[in-house]
Amino acid sequence: MRTRLKPLLWGAPLALAALGGCTREGKFQPVDMWNGARLKPYEQVNFFDDKRSSRVPPAGTVARGQDRLNESLYYGTQNGTLVATNPLFAAASPKDKMALLERGQERYQVYCQPCHGLAGYADGMIVKRGFAKPPSYHQERLRKVTDGYIFDVITNGYGSMYSYGSRVPPRDRWAIVAYIRALQRSQNAQPGDVPAGKNGSEEKVEPPLEPTIEKPSEGGQKP
Numbered sequence: 001m002r003t004r005l006k007p008l009l010w011g012a013p014l015a016l017a018a019l020g021g022c023t024r025e026g027k028f029q030p031v032d033m034w035n036g037a038r039l040k041p042y043e044q045v046n047f048f049d050d051k052r053s054s055r056v057p058p059a060g061t062v063a064r065g066q067d068r069l070n071e072s073l074y075y076g077t078q079n080g081t082l083v084a085t086n087p088l089f090a091a092a093s094p095k096d097k098m099a100l101l102e103r104g105q106e107r108y109q110v111y112c113q114p115c116h117g118l119a120g121y122a123d124g125m126i127v128k129r130g131f132a133k134p135p136s137y138h139q140e141r142l143r144k145v146t147d148g149y150i151f152d153v154i155t156n157g158y159g160s161m162y163s164y165g166s167r168v169p170p171r172d173r174w175a176i177v178a179y180i181r182a183l184q185r186s187q188n189a190q191p192g193d194v195p196a197g198k199n200g201s202e203e204k205v206e207p208p209l210e211p212t213i214e215k216p217s218e219g220g221q222k223p
């Protein structure tokens, strides 16, 4: 028994020594994993053709927190004062505008409708059950406020309405603002809002066509 254990006793330290590694310069050192191969920032490297170790991010890369650099988009202000118009909506193509409104409608129905009501008349379920009644969006004062003002109410809250800053990210806030503006417009439409030639007076209304009844073909089809 003793003799059989002996090779093991000698073998273990030898095996441990073999686990040692080399430094990048080729010097021997025992394994130390905290000193792995790495490149210092801007160090030259032969692996890439341009010899740059710091790589250029792929086109379209969005850095985390990048929106913060855009004051009007992220904070709703320009040089510290609330912006007049919705920057996200203003910059969007007609197709993107529609998508933004749809997003705004969906987010509005999640976060605002319970109090402000489906159409913005402050008749939401929470109000019906006794929560303080907000003002209707369709009063003159709120029709005249800027887009930035509504963005600010969502971000910081207003009076007894608490802040939605932590729940609704800035881009969604702008989508909601666009939707509220659409709601306001829808409840206060003026004859002038209808494009010329589309208000019905000039249009001839065609009588509905007589329904045509197809005769069943003779013989029919065999099953």
Ligand code: HEC
Pocket (backbone or CB within 6 Å): 108, 111, 112, 113, 114, 115, 116, 126, 131, 132, 133, 134, 135, 142, 150, 153, 154, 158, 159, 160, 161, 162, 164, 168, 176
């Ligand atoms: C829990 C109920 C509730 C929810 C949800 C809610 N609000 Fe309000 N909101 C209120 C109340 C109450 C007021 C009036 C506060 C006051 O005058 O003290 C108000 C006021 C407002 C005003 C008018 C501020 C003014 O100048 O009078 C706007 C704009 C507004 N809310 C937008 C929103 C938007 C957008 C959302 C969704 C992101 C939202 N609210 C969600 C209860 C709510």
